[in-house]
Amino acid sequence: MTATTPQVRHPLDQLSGEEIARTRQVLVEAGRVGETTRFPSVLLLDPPKAEVRAWSDGQPFSRRVVAVVLDIATGAAAEAFVDLVAGELTEWRELGAEQGQPAVLFEEYDRSADLVRADPRWQAALRRRGVEDLSLAFVGPLSPGHFDYPDEKGRRVLRALTFLRDHVDDSPWAHPVEGLLAKVDLITGEVISVDDVGDVPVPAEHGNFDAAHVGTARTTLKPIEITQPEGVSFTVDGGEVSWEGWRFRVGFNAREGLTLHRVEFAENGGEYRPIANRASMAEMVVPYGDPAPWRYWISYFDAGEYLLGKNANTLKLGCDCLGVIHYFDAVVADDNCNPVTIPQAICMHEEDYGILWKHTNILTGAVEVRRSRRLVVSFFSTIGNYDYGFFWYFYLDGTIQLEAKATGVVFCGSAEPGTTSPYAAEIAPGLMAPVHQHLFCARLDMEVGGERNTVDEVDVVGIPTGPQNPHGNAFTTTTTPLASESQAQRVADATKGRSWIIRSADSTNRLGKPRAYQLMPHVGPTLLAQPDATVSARAAFATKHLWVTKHTDEQRYPAGDFPNQHPGGAGLPEWTKADRDLVDEDVVLWHVFGPTHVPRPEDWPVMPVDYSGFTLRPHGFCDRNPALDLPDGAKGCAHCPPGQCGCGH
Incomplete structure (x- = not known):
């Protein structure tokens, strides 16, 4: 077994850790980064094809990045184009809400779930269903689609469904709470709505499939060994x-x-x-x-x-x-x-x-x-x-x-x-x-x-x-x-x-x-x-x-x-x-x-x-x-x- 850690030697190599850090530093120096600045995506822009074809080992090459920048306090978003070789911000494009929202941040999953869990309407909906230990409820935030609803226009939104667990290691997907849907504005921190309809029972059967729940593993399978005693061909x-x-x-x-x-x-x-x-x-x-x-x-x-x-x-x-x-x-x-x-x-x-090609000569x-x-x-x-x-x-x-x-x-x-x-x-x-x-x-x-x-x-x-x-x-x-x-x-x-x-x-x-x-x-x-x-x-x-x-x-x-x-x-x-x-x-x-x-x-x-x-x-x-x-x-x-x-x- 071998592993390769990225080092930039070629125009088509993936972004390195140093280049990602440099992207941030360029934007900091340009005054574009504050306490509420987040980065939904940071991507390398492929160099022009002619440049790659003409390049030979040892020659310099361009490295350009587009970073999507989001202010989680205001919702303002932009694309920042950074020339990593020159260490410069070359272009800043403001994004309007009509252009769509940047990708979901990892931190927004927890933020939206916490907002829903703190909402009295959501708490009441679970207690109405007989759930007393709300700590075991799992809130699953999901991208909302687009429906031009008045309460969503111009807002960065996630919808959230709810699932229950019997214990902290339980699979929540087996216990969906039907009829309960919350909608969150990620910028204002407002839970826009909590819809609570119906009294469908939550399925009780667990959905765990680890060894502890499945039971003893079968013993009838004999080993298949894959060996390459002389190493790989690549x-x-x-x-x-x-x-x-x-x-x-x-x-x-x-x-x-x-x-x-x-x-x-x-x-x-x-x-x-x-x-x-x-x-x-x-x-x-x-x-x-x-x-x-x-x-x-x-x-x-x-x-x-x-x-x-x-x-x-x-x-x-x-x-x-x-x-x-x-x-x-x-x-x-x-x-x-x-x-x-x-x-x-x-x-x-x-x-x-298996077989790549085969023939038996009948003569x-x-x-x-x-x-x-x-x-x-x-x-x-x-x-x-x-x-x-x-x-x-x-x-x-x-x-x-x-x-x-x-x-x-x-x-x-x-x-x-x-x-x-x-x-x-x-x-x-x-x-x-x-x-x-x-x-x-x-x-x-x-x-x-x-x-x-x-x-x-x-x-x-x-x-x-x-x-x-x-x-x-x-x-x-x-x-x-x-x-x-x-x-x-x-x-x-x-x-x-x-x-x-x-x-x-x-x-x-x-x-x-x-x-x-x-x-x-x-x-x-x-x-x-x-x-x-x-x-x-x-x-x-x-x-x-x-x-x-x-x-x-x-x-x-x-x-x-x-x-x-x-x-x-x-x-x-x-x-x-x-x-x-x-x-x-x-x-x-x-x-x-x-x-x-x-x-x-x-x-x-x-x-x-x-x-x-x-x-x-x-x-x-x-x-x-x-x-x-x-x-x-x-x-x-x-x-x-x-x-x-x-x-x-």
């Missing part, structure tokens, strides 16, 4: 990773978490060719489908409102990661712009993945088979009750896959035991889990074979019986270039095997065809809320499986920079109004995917992982199968004489 140099034809850089920031940069692949030991300039999980929304007053407003933007990276886990060997592991630490800014290190935030390792009986292996780069983030893992896989045949793993504890309300509802499933006695979605949006700044790319939509279609298809058996593909941003807002279609091919205008394969990569969607529903729902305006990106835009440095997040309390329309719907040309351009793909969760009893008390994702695979990017030279495991290993393998492989 190398790490700062943030750069090289592995079996792959080369890329690992980054991290407080909003997106893990980022990948300058992704390249070399076929059979040849030259490295670019695939993507940058790839990340740019946003996700979790809209709930329950119209009840206590849940209709729930639509979390876990990157833009809560910050996926700031909530990253420290990963543990033997639990989160198996094998010979290389860890990367991450550094983020806390609410006061002080650096905080998240040890072992990113896990990287190799794992076996000679000769067998050729090669095993697949993949390099895994991952991180996990916990946002309240849910846990999300994001796993990037790199395969020996040039394939890239992103897998999102949703687990944790489902968010529930309560009802009389035996209640049925079209919007929620009873998963334990009296415990109702609403239908909801987890819609992720990956940002893929592609650079397949060079900077100039075009995206084609490819469908597999049958040909009507007739002169071109006299026997009715023929089918073929249709290819439609997505020539402009208005044309490049697409929905996947599994009945047509729809995929999208990103082809190069700068590089051709040995057949004279453009080198290309194919985006293979794993199809699921897009946003199911009605078009006139406020979440449809705020999460418009989730209404399509694919958007393609022309690259612009400032266009980073599909729901805009500030989705918290934003009225909607920011991000992709705003940018694509320009309807820019996309043929042979520097393009960015925004791909939406994720599970629509209809809960079941098996999801309680902790949810087995729900998998979703997509695949990027070479489509003429290589001249032939790039994994022909793998060692033949059937004939021994790579370093023993044929037929004389004595190393135990």
Whole structure:
């Protein structure tokens, strides 16, 4: 096991602790920091692509930061742009409430909970329900959405639901208090309202799943050992990773978490060719489908409102990661712009993945088979009750896959035991889990074979019986270039095997065809809320499986920079109004995917992982199968004489 602590050696390295501290110092010296100043986010701005391409080791490079600054006494917010090399504040942009609110501060969770707990109306609501020990009640503050209510206009607001516990270590999610909702103004400290309706009993059954509550662990599983006696096949140099034809850089920031940069692949030991300039999980929304007053407003933007990276886990060997592991630490800014290190935030390792290719010659009986292996780069983030893992896989045949793993504890309300509802499933006695979605949006700044790319939509279609298809058996593909941003807002279609091919205008394969990569969607529903729902305006990106835009440095997040309390329309719907040309351009793909969760009893008390994702695979990017030279495991290993393998492989 090894670990890497960030040190700035490359323009694409993540922010270091020293740089975060320097950002604060620059703003202090500029007179922009007082006792009530907080920092909802501090993010590195990617340098211009031309600068990165032209840079070589040892040369100076730019480092620019955008810090969101919030005065918790007045609610005034601004973006501060800091040049770390010059040590200067270069721009200060005041933010209006109509632009949305900055992300939620960690300290605001406790502040809002304390305000609710001190409110006599909330206390009376619990005592009316027979709760005497209020100290065991848990108040869960949540982002409020946007509904243009008069008592919320211009205010920084959280809504808060209440859960009970039987003891301090009890899971509160098993005991929701139905019909109790508080609303807090975080700036004035006012509890705007406390709604207390109904007398639904609080579910009594606990939802704990630690060893002490589950009981004796099964003993029937035999050990599986993962060993690499000669070490790993990858190398790490700062943030750069090289592995079996792959080369890329690992980054991290407080909003997106893990980022990948300058992704390249070399076929059979040849030259490295670019695939993507940058790839990340740019946003996700979790809209709930329950119209009840206590849940209709729930639509979390876990990157833009809560910050996926700031909530990253420290990963543990033997639990989160198996094998010979290389860890990367991450550094983020806390609410006061002080650096905080998240040890072992990113896990990287190799794992076996079964058969890569195989053939048995029926004439000679000769067998050729090669095993697949993949390099895994991952991180996990916990946002309240849910846990999300994001796993990037790199395969020996040039394939890239992103897998999102949703687990944790489902968010529930309560009802009389035996209640049925079209919007929620009873998963334990009296415990109702609403239908909801987890819609992720990956940002893929592609650079397949060079900077100039075009995206084609490819469908597999049958040909009507007739002169071109006299026997009715023929089918073929249709290819439609997505020539402009208005044309490049697409929905996947599994009945047509729809995929999208990103082809190069700068590089051709040995057949004279453009080198290309194919985006293979794993199809699921897009946003199911009605078009006139406020979440449809705020999460418009989730209404399509694919958007393609022309690259612009400032266009980073599909729901805009500030989705918290934003009225909607920011991000992709705003940018694509320009309807820019996309043929042979520097393009960015925004791909939406994720599970629509209809809960079941098996999801309680902790949810087995729900998998979703997509695949990027070479489509003429290589001249032939790039994994022909793998060692033949059937004939021994790579370093023993044929037929004389004595190393135990």
